[in-house]
Amino acid sequence: MPAPFIQAHPASTLTHHTTMPDSKPLALAVAYSDSLLQARASQLAASLELPLVGQLTDVRQAASLADVLLYLSLDGLALQMTGKGAPGPVRAEFVHGKAGYRREHGGGTGQLVAKAVGLQKTRRQLTLLDATAGLGQDAFVLAGLGCVVTLVERAPVIHALLQDGLQRAALVTELAPLLNRMTLLPPADAIAYLNAAEGPVADVIHLDPMFPHRDKSALVKKEMRVFRDLVGEDLDAPALLAAALRCARFRVVVKRPRKAPVVEGMAPTMAIEGKSSRYDVYALHALPAG
Ligand SMILES: C[S@@+](CC[C@H](N)C(=O)[O-])C[C@H]1O[C@@H](n2cnc3c(N)ncnc32)[C@H](O)[C@@H]1O
Known part of the structure:
Protein backbone atom coordinates (compact mmCIF):
# COMPACT_ATOMS: atom_id res chain seq x y z
CA MET A 1 0.00 0.00 0.00
CA PRO A 2 1.53 3.32 -0.97
CA ALA A 3 2.32 5.89 1.70
CA PRO A 4 -0.09 8.82 2.01
CA PHE A 5 1.62 11.44 -0.11
CA ILE A 6 1.13 14.99 0.93
CA GLN A 7 0.72 15.92 -2.73
CA ALA A 8 -2.52 14.00 -2.75
CA HIS A 9 -4.00 16.42 -0.21
CA PRO A 10 -4.65 19.79 -1.78
CA ALA A 11 -6.31 20.94 1.44
CA SER A 12 -4.15 21.55 4.44
CA THR A 13 -4.84 18.31 6.27
CA LEU A 14 -3.15 15.00 5.95
CA THR A 15 -4.78 11.69 6.37
CA HIS A 16 -2.65 8.76 7.37
CA HIS A 17 -2.87 5.04 7.64
CA THR A 18 -1.88 4.73 11.24
CA THR A 19 -4.16 2.94 13.65
CA MET A 20 -2.96 4.97 16.61
CA PRO A 21 -6.17 5.92 18.39
CA ASP A 22 -5.16 9.36 19.58
CA SER A 23 -3.85 10.67 16.30
CA LYS A 24 -5.76 13.07 14.07
CA PRO A 25 -4.86 14.50 10.71
CA LEU A 26 -2.26 17.25 10.86
CA ALA A 27 -2.73 20.59 9.14
CA LEU A 28 0.40 21.50 7.20
CA ALA A 29 1.30 24.83 5.57
CA VAL A 30 4.29 26.75 4.23
CA ALA A 31 5.66 29.91 5.86
CA TYR A 32 8.85 31.97 5.60
CA SER A 33 10.87 34.17 7.90
CA ASP A 34 12.14 36.88 5.61
CA SER A 35 10.63 38.73 2.63
CA LEU A 36 13.71 37.72 0.61
CA LEU A 37 12.38 34.16 0.73
CA GLN A 38 8.82 34.92 -0.36
CA ALA A 39 9.18 33.86 -3.98
CA ARG A 40 10.85 30.58 -3.07
CA ALA A 41 8.23 29.86 -0.41
CA SER A 42 5.34 30.51 -2.85
CA GLN A 43 6.96 28.23 -5.39
CA LEU A 44 7.37 25.51 -2.77
CA ALA A 45 3.76 25.85 -1.59
CA ALA A 46 2.50 25.64 -5.16
CA SER A 47 4.60 22.60 -6.04
CA LEU A 48 3.54 20.75 -2.87
CA GLU A 49 -0.05 21.97 -3.17
CA LEU A 50 0.03 23.37 0.35
CA PRO A 51 -1.37 26.66 1.65
CA LEU A 52 1.08 29.52 2.06
CA VAL A 53 0.47 31.31 5.36
CA GLY A 54 3.01 34.06 4.69
CA GLN A 55 5.84 35.65 6.68
CA LEU A 56 6.15 34.61 10.32
CA THR A 57 8.75 35.41 12.90
CA ASP A 58 7.51 33.23 15.74
CA VAL A 59 6.48 29.84 14.39
CA ARG A 60 5.53 28.50 17.81
CA GLN A 61 2.72 31.04 17.96
CA ALA A 62 1.25 29.89 14.67
CA ALA A 63 -0.84 27.06 16.09
CA SER A 64 -4.09 28.61 14.87
CA LEU A 65 -2.71 28.55 11.33
CA ALA A 66 -1.30 25.04 11.11
CA ASP A 67 -0.12 22.11 13.24
CA VAL A 68 3.08 21.82 11.27
CA LEU A 69 4.90 24.33 9.10
CA LEU A 70 7.33 23.82 6.33
CA TYR A 71 9.30 26.85 7.39
CA LEU A 72 11.78 28.52 5.08
CA SER A 73 14.32 30.70 6.87
CA LEU A 74 17.87 31.84 6.23
CA ASP A 75 18.95 28.65 8.05
CA GLY A 76 17.23 26.53 5.39
CA LEU A 77 13.96 24.64 5.10
CA ALA A 78 12.61 23.02 8.27
CA LEU A 79 9.64 21.05 9.44
CA GLN A 80 8.41 22.89 12.50
CA MET A 81 5.56 21.99 14.80
CA THR A 82 3.64 24.98 16.09
CA GLY A 83 2.18 25.69 19.52
CA LYS A 84 3.47 25.82 23.07
CA GLY A 85 6.19 23.31 23.91
CA ALA A 86 6.68 22.36 20.26
CA PRO A 87 10.01 20.63 19.59
CA GLY A 88 12.70 22.37 17.55
CA PRO A 89 12.93 22.41 13.78
CA VAL A 90 13.68 19.25 11.82
CA ARG A 91 16.01 19.79 8.85
CA ALA A 92 18.10 17.63 6.58
CA GLU A 93 21.37 18.67 8.14
CA PHE A 94 24.76 17.62 6.79
CA VAL A 95 27.05 20.42 7.90
CA HIS A 96 26.33 20.89 11.61
C1 LIG B 1 12.99 5.73 8.16
S1 LIG B 1 13.01 6.88 6.85
C2 LIG B 1 14.65 6.72 6.19
C3 LIG B 1 15.67 7.49 6.96
C4 LIG B 1 17.01 7.53 6.23
N1 LIG B 1 17.63 6.23 6.21
C5 LIG B 1 17.95 8.54 6.84
O1 LIG B 1 19.10 8.17 7.14
O2 LIG B 1 17.59 9.72 6.97
C6 LIG B 1 12.10 6.07 5.60
C7 LIG B 1 11.91 6.93 4.36
O3 LIG B 1 11.73 6.06 3.24
C8 LIG B 1 10.76 6.59 2.39
N2 LIG B 1 10.22 5.47 1.61
C9 LIG B 1 9.66 4.34 2.09
N3 LIG B 1 9.30 3.52 1.10
C10 LIG B 1 9.65 4.14 -0.05
C11 LIG B 1 9.53 3.81 -1.43
N4 LIG B 1 8.95 2.68 -1.83
N5 LIG B 1 10.01 4.67 -2.35
C12 LIG B 1 10.60 5.83 -1.95
N6 LIG B 1 10.72 6.21 -0.66
C13 LIG B 1 10.27 5.39 0.27
C14 LIG B 1 9.76 7.22 3.34
O4 LIG B 1 8.99 8.20 2.68
C15 LIG B 1 10.67 7.80 4.42
O5 LIG B 1 11.04 9.14 4.13
Whole structure:
Protein backbone atom coordinates (compact mmCIF):
# COMPACT_ATOMS: atom_id res chain seq x y z
CA MET A 1 0.00 0.00 0.00
CA PRO A 2 1.53 3.32 -0.97
CA ALA A 3 2.32 5.89 1.70
CA PRO A 4 -0.09 8.82 2.01
CA PHE A 5 1.62 11.44 -0.11
CA ILE A 6 1.13 14.99 0.93
CA GLN A 7 0.72 15.92 -2.73
CA ALA A 8 -2.52 14.00 -2.75
CA HIS A 9 -4.00 16.42 -0.21
CA PRO A 10 -4.65 19.79 -1.78
CA ALA A 11 -6.31 20.94 1.44
CA SER A 12 -4.15 21.55 4.44
CA THR A 13 -4.84 18.31 6.27
CA LEU A 14 -3.15 15.00 5.95
CA THR A 15 -4.78 11.69 6.37
CA HIS A 16 -2.65 8.76 7.37
CA HIS A 17 -2.87 5.04 7.64
CA THR A 18 -1.88 4.73 11.24
CA THR A 19 -4.16 2.94 13.65
CA MET A 20 -2.96 4.97 16.61
CA PRO A 21 -6.17 5.92 18.39
CA ASP A 22 -5.16 9.36 19.58
CA SER A 23 -3.85 10.67 16.30
CA LYS A 24 -5.76 13.07 14.07
CA PRO A 25 -4.86 14.50 10.71
CA LEU A 26 -2.26 17.25 10.86
CA ALA A 27 -2.73 20.59 9.14
CA LEU A 28 0.40 21.50 7.20
CA ALA A 29 1.30 24.83 5.57
CA VAL A 30 4.29 26.75 4.23
CA ALA A 31 5.66 29.91 5.86
CA TYR A 32 8.85 31.97 5.60
CA SER A 33 10.87 34.17 7.90
CA ASP A 34 12.14 36.88 5.61
CA SER A 35 10.63 38.73 2.63
CA LEU A 36 13.71 37.72 0.61
CA LEU A 37 12.38 34.16 0.73
CA GLN A 38 8.82 34.92 -0.36
CA ALA A 39 9.18 33.86 -3.98
CA ARG A 40 10.85 30.58 -3.07
CA ALA A 41 8.23 29.86 -0.41
CA SER A 42 5.34 30.51 -2.85
CA GLN A 43 6.96 28.23 -5.39
CA LEU A 44 7.37 25.51 -2.77
CA ALA A 45 3.76 25.85 -1.59
CA ALA A 46 2.50 25.64 -5.16
CA SER A 47 4.60 22.60 -6.04
CA LEU A 48 3.54 20.75 -2.87
CA GLU A 49 -0.05 21.97 -3.17
CA LEU A 50 0.03 23.37 0.35
CA PRO A 51 -1.37 26.66 1.65
CA LEU A 52 1.08 29.52 2.06
CA VAL A 53 0.47 31.31 5.36
CA GLY A 54 3.01 34.06 4.69
CA GLN A 55 5.84 35.65 6.68
CA LEU A 56 6.15 34.61 10.32
CA THR A 57 8.75 35.41 12.90
CA ASP A 58 7.51 33.23 15.74
CA VAL A 59 6.48 29.84 14.39
CA ARG A 60 5.53 28.50 17.81
CA GLN A 61 2.72 31.04 17.96
CA ALA A 62 1.25 29.89 14.67
CA ALA A 63 -0.84 27.06 16.09
CA SER A 64 -4.09 28.61 14.87
CA LEU A 65 -2.71 28.55 11.33
CA ALA A 66 -1.30 25.04 11.11
CA ASP A 67 -0.12 22.11 13.24
CA VAL A 68 3.08 21.82 11.27
CA LEU A 69 4.90 24.33 9.10
CA LEU A 70 7.33 23.82 6.33
CA TYR A 71 9.30 26.85 7.39
CA LEU A 72 11.78 28.52 5.08
CA SER A 73 14.32 30.70 6.87
CA LEU A 74 17.87 31.84 6.23
CA ASP A 75 18.95 28.65 8.05
CA GLY A 76 17.23 26.53 5.39
CA LEU A 77 13.96 24.64 5.10
CA ALA A 78 12.61 23.02 8.27
CA LEU A 79 9.64 21.05 9.44
CA GLN A 80 8.41 22.89 12.50
CA MET A 81 5.56 21.99 14.80
CA THR A 82 3.64 24.98 16.09
CA GLY A 83 2.18 25.69 19.52
CA LYS A 84 3.47 25.82 23.07
CA GLY A 85 6.19 23.31 23.91
CA ALA A 86 6.68 22.36 20.26
CA PRO A 87 10.01 20.63 19.59
CA GLY A 88 12.70 22.37 17.55
CA PRO A 89 12.93 22.41 13.78
CA VAL A 90 13.68 19.25 11.82
CA ARG A 91 16.01 19.79 8.85
CA ALA A 92 18.10 17.63 6.58
CA GLU A 93 21.37 18.67 8.14
CA PHE A 94 24.76 17.62 6.79
CA VAL A 95 27.05 20.42 7.90
CA HIS A 96 26.33 20.89 11.61
CA GLY A 97 25.01 18.66 14.36
CA LYS A 98 25.15 14.89 14.33
CA ALA A 99 26.02 14.41 10.65
CA GLY A 100 28.86 16.92 10.78
CA TYR A 101 30.24 15.38 13.97
CA ARG A 102 29.97 11.86 12.59
CA ARG A 103 31.78 12.86 9.39
CA GLU A 104 34.68 14.31 11.37
CA HIS A 105 34.89 11.76 14.16
CA GLY A 106 32.86 8.81 12.80
CA GLY A 107 33.88 5.19 12.90
CA GLY A 108 34.84 4.74 9.21
CA THR A 109 34.26 1.30 7.77
CA GLY A 110 33.69 -0.05 11.29
CA GLN A 111 30.23 1.56 11.40
CA LEU A 112 27.21 -0.70 11.30
CA VAL A 113 25.98 0.55 7.93
CA ALA A 114 29.46 0.22 6.40
CA LYS A 115 29.78 -3.37 7.64
CA ALA A 116 26.33 -4.19 6.25
CA VAL A 117 27.18 -2.78 2.83
CA GLY A 118 30.47 -4.73 2.91
CA LEU A 119 32.93 -1.86 2.63
CA GLN A 120 35.56 -3.81 4.56
CA LYS A 121 35.42 -6.61 1.97
CA THR A 122 36.20 -4.63 -1.16
CA ARG A 123 38.51 -1.89 -2.38
CA ARG A 124 36.22 -1.20 -5.33
CA GLN A 125 34.23 2.03 -5.25
CA LEU A 126 30.65 0.81 -4.85
CA THR A 127 27.55 2.30 -6.39
CA LEU A 128 24.64 2.38 -4.01
CA LEU A 129 20.94 3.12 -4.32
CA ASP A 130 19.35 4.44 -1.15
CA ALA A 131 15.73 3.67 -2.01
CA THR A 132 14.33 5.14 1.24
CA ALA A 133 16.43 8.28 1.45
CA GLY A 134 14.46 10.11 4.18
CA LEU A 135 16.59 12.98 5.47
CA GLY A 136 19.68 11.46 3.87
CA GLN A 137 21.69 10.60 6.98
CA ASP A 138 22.62 7.04 5.98
CA ALA A 139 23.32 8.07 2.39
CA PHE A 140 25.61 10.85 3.64
CA VAL A 141 27.61 8.42 5.78
CA LEU A 142 28.02 6.05 2.84
CA ALA A 143 29.01 8.84 0.44
CA GLY A 144 31.50 9.97 3.10
CA LEU A 145 33.01 6.49 2.98
CA GLY A 146 33.48 6.76 -0.77
CA CYS A 147 30.31 5.20 -2.24
CA VAL A 148 28.57 6.81 -5.18
CA VAL A 149 25.01 7.14 -3.90
CA THR A 150 21.72 7.69 -5.73
CA LEU A 151 18.87 8.72 -3.45
CA VAL A 152 15.17 8.03 -3.98
CA GLU A 153 12.47 9.49 -1.72
CA ARG A 154 8.77 9.41 -2.42
CA ALA A 155 7.23 11.72 0.21
CA PRO A 156 7.35 15.17 -1.47
CA VAL A 157 7.77 17.13 1.79
CA ILE A 158 10.65 14.94 2.95
CA HIS A 159 12.11 15.18 -0.55
CA ALA A 160 11.94 18.99 -0.34
CA LEU A 161 13.73 18.98 3.04
CA LEU A 162 16.40 16.63 1.71
CA GLN A 163 16.96 18.65 -1.45
CA ASP A 164 17.34 21.81 0.62
CA GLY A 165 19.85 20.11 2.97
CA LEU A 166 21.92 18.87 0.05
CA GLN A 167 21.90 22.30 -1.59
CA ARG A 168 23.06 24.01 1.60
CA ALA A 169 25.79 21.42 2.14
CA ALA A 170 27.02 21.83 -1.45
CA LEU A 171 27.92 25.43 -0.60
CA VAL A 172 30.53 24.21 1.88
CA THR A 173 33.76 23.82 -0.09
CA GLU A 174 35.17 20.93 1.93
CA LEU A 175 31.96 18.93 1.44
CA ALA A 176 31.86 19.38 -2.34
CA PRO A 177 33.66 16.11 -3.25
CA LEU A 178 31.35 14.14 -0.95
CA LEU A 179 28.23 15.91 -2.24
CA ASN A 180 29.34 15.16 -5.81
CA ARG A 181 28.91 11.49 -4.96
CA MET A 182 25.25 12.03 -3.96
CA THR A 183 22.48 12.34 -6.55
CA LEU A 184 18.91 12.89 -5.45
CA LEU A 185 16.36 11.80 -8.07
CA PRO A 186 13.02 13.64 -8.39
CA PRO A 187 10.36 12.37 -5.94
CA ALA A 188 9.51 8.79 -6.92
CA ASP A 189 8.31 5.54 -5.50
CA ALA A 190 11.33 3.25 -5.48
CA ILE A 191 9.16 0.19 -6.15
CA ALA A 192 7.99 1.66 -9.45
CA TYR A 193 11.51 2.94 -10.19
CA LEU A 194 13.05 -0.48 -9.63
CA ASN A 195 10.30 -2.36 -11.41
CA ALA A 196 10.90 -0.23 -14.49
CA ALA A 197 14.64 -1.03 -14.49
CA GLU A 198 15.83 -3.62 -16.96
CA GLY A 199 19.00 -4.68 -15.20
CA PRO A 200 20.93 -4.00 -12.00
CA VAL A 201 20.70 -0.36 -10.91
CA ALA A 202 23.49 -0.40 -8.29
CA ASP A 203 26.03 -2.65 -6.58
CA VAL A 204 24.15 -2.39 -3.29
CA ILE A 205 20.61 -1.26 -2.49
CA HIS A 206 20.01 0.23 0.96
CA LEU A 207 16.51 0.14 2.50
CA ASP A 208 15.33 1.74 5.71
CA PRO A 209 11.54 1.73 5.58
CA MET A 210 9.53 3.12 8.47
CA PHE A 211 8.78 0.40 10.96
CA PRO A 212 5.06 0.19 11.78
CA HIS A 213 5.09 0.75 15.55
CA ARG A 214 1.85 0.01 17.28
CA ASP A 215 2.92 0.64 20.84
CA LYS A 216 2.52 3.83 22.85
CA SER A 217 6.28 4.27 23.19
CA ALA A 218 6.37 5.23 19.52
CA LEU A 219 4.39 8.32 20.42
CA VAL A 220 6.97 9.54 22.86
CA LYS A 221 8.83 11.62 20.32
CA LYS A 222 6.67 14.27 18.76
CA GLU A 223 9.09 14.71 15.85
CA MET A 224 8.75 11.04 15.15
CA ARG A 225 4.99 11.32 15.00
CA VAL A 226 5.20 14.21 12.53
CA PHE A 227 7.58 12.27 10.35
CA ARG A 228 5.36 9.22 10.54
CA ASP A 229 2.28 11.22 9.64
CA LEU A 230 4.07 12.63 6.67
CA VAL A 231 5.37 9.41 5.21
CA GLY A 232 2.94 6.78 6.50
CA GLU A 233 4.10 3.42 7.76
CA ASP A 234 5.75 2.01 4.65
CA LEU A 235 3.56 -1.08 4.81
CA ASP A 236 4.70 -1.92 1.29
CA ALA A 237 8.26 -2.72 2.49
CA PRO A 238 7.94 -6.39 1.32
CA ALA A 239 7.28 -5.22 -2.28
CA LEU A 240 10.22 -2.83 -2.01
CA LEU A 241 12.50 -5.61 -0.79
CA ALA A 242 11.39 -7.92 -3.63
CA ALA A 243 12.04 -5.19 -6.22
CA ALA A 244 15.44 -4.40 -4.67
CA LEU A 245 16.48 -8.06 -4.72
CA ARG A 246 15.88 -8.10 -8.49
CA CYS A 247 17.91 -4.93 -9.08
CA ALA A 248 21.02 -5.12 -6.84
CA ARG A 249 24.27 -6.44 -8.28
CA PHE A 250 25.81 -7.74 -5.03
CA ARG A 251 23.57 -7.19 -2.03
CA VAL A 252 20.53 -5.57 -0.47
CA VAL A 253 20.77 -4.28 3.10
CA VAL A 254 17.73 -3.49 5.23
CA LYS A 255 17.89 -1.38 8.40
CA ARG A 256 15.45 -2.38 11.14
CA PRO A 257 14.97 -1.63 14.82
CA ARG A 258 17.09 -4.23 16.65
CA LYS A 259 14.18 -6.36 17.83
CA ALA A 260 11.91 -5.95 14.78
CA PRO A 261 10.97 -8.94 12.66
CA VAL A 262 12.61 -9.26 9.24
CA VAL A 263 10.76 -7.80 6.25
CA GLU A 264 8.45 -10.45 4.83
CA GLY A 265 9.94 -12.30 1.85
CA MET A 266 13.35 -13.89 1.21
CA ALA A 267 15.25 -14.73 4.41
CA PRO A 268 18.35 -12.60 4.98
CA THR A 269 21.80 -14.18 4.66
CA MET A 270 22.97 -12.61 7.90
CA ALA A 271 22.12 -9.93 10.43
CA ILE A 272 24.49 -7.35 11.89
CA GLU A 273 23.31 -5.92 15.19
CA GLY A 274 24.06 -2.56 16.72
CA LYS A 275 22.83 -1.01 19.97
CA SER A 276 19.39 -0.03 18.75
CA SER A 277 19.26 -1.05 15.14
CA ARG A 278 20.09 -4.07 13.04
CA TYR A 279 20.97 -4.63 9.41
CA ASP A 280 19.56 -7.62 7.58
CA VAL A 281 21.92 -8.43 4.73
CA TYR A 282 20.73 -10.20 1.59
CA ALA A 283 23.93 -11.29 -0.16
CA LEU A 284 23.23 -12.09 -3.82
CA HIS A 285 26.80 -12.32 -5.18
CA ALA A 286 30.20 -11.99 -3.52
CA LEU A 287 31.58 -8.45 -3.54
CA PRO A 288 34.64 -8.11 -5.81
CA ALA A 289 37.82 -7.88 -3.74
CA GLY A 290 39.35 -5.02 -5.73
C1 LIG B 1 12.99 5.73 8.16
S1 LIG B 1 13.01 6.88 6.85
C2 LIG B 1 14.65 6.72 6.19
C3 LIG B 1 15.67 7.49 6.96
C4 LIG B 1 17.01 7.53 6.23
N1 LIG B 1 17.63 6.23 6.21
C5 LIG B 1 17.95 8.54 6.84
O1 LIG B 1 19.10 8.17 7.14
O2 LIG B 1 17.59 9.72 6.97
C6 LIG B 1 12.10 6.07 5.60
C7 LIG B 1 11.91 6.93 4.36
O3 LIG B 1 11.73 6.06 3.24
C8 LIG B 1 10.76 6.59 2.39
N2 LIG B 1 10.22 5.47 1.61
C9 LIG B 1 9.66 4.34 2.09
N3 LIG B 1 9.30 3.52 1.10
C10 LIG B 1 9.65 4.14 -0.05
C11 LIG B 1 9.53 3.81 -1.43
N4 LIG B 1 8.95 2.68 -1.83
N5 LIG B 1 10.01 4.67 -2.35
C12 LIG B 1 10.60 5.83 -1.95
N6 LIG B 1 10.72 6.21 -0.66
C13 LIG B 1 10.27 5.39 0.27
C14 LIG B 1 9.76 7.22 3.34
O4 LIG B 1 8.99 8.20 2.68
C15 LIG B 1 10.67 7.80 4.42
O5 LIG B 1 11.04 9.14 4.13
